[in-house]
Amino acid sequence: MEPTKVTIKKLEQVTDLLKEADESSIGTYLFKGLRIQISKYRASGSERFARLYHRRREQGLCVVCGAKVTKKNPRTKKAYRLCEEHRDKIDKRAK
Numbered sequence: 001m002e003p004t005k006v007t008i009k010k011l012e013q014v015t016d017l018l019k020e021a022d023e024s025s026i027g028t029y030l031f032k033g034l035r036i037q038i039s040k041y042r043a044s045g046s047e048r049f050a051r052l053y054h055r056r057r058e059q060g061l062c063v064v065c066g067a068k069v070t071k072k073n074p075r076t077k078k079a080y081r082l083c084e085e086h087r088d089k090i091d092k093r094a095k
C-alpha cells in the first residue's frame, strides 16, 4: 500500500482517532521519511478489501486501480466509482 504523506497536524488527528480505537485511523502514513502503519490485527483479506474499497470511494478514486475519477454520473451528480479505463472494461461491458 502506498503511504499517504502527512503533516504533524494530520498525524495528530490520526492519533486522536487511535485513542478511540476508531478504525478510520487505519492507513499507511509517511511523515518526514518515516512510515507509520496502522492496520487491524488479523483482519481477513475481505475485510481489508472492503476497507480499501470504501476509502477509495470516499476519496473519489477508482475502486479498482486507485486513479483519480474525474467524470461524474450525470444522473446522480456523483463521481463514478471507476476510472475511465475501468468503466470501459467493467461497466460498459454489462450492457
Ligand SMILES: [Zn+2]
Pocket (backbone or CB within 6 Å): 062, 063, 064, 065, 066, 067, 082, 083, 084, 085, 086
Ligand atoms: Zn481504474
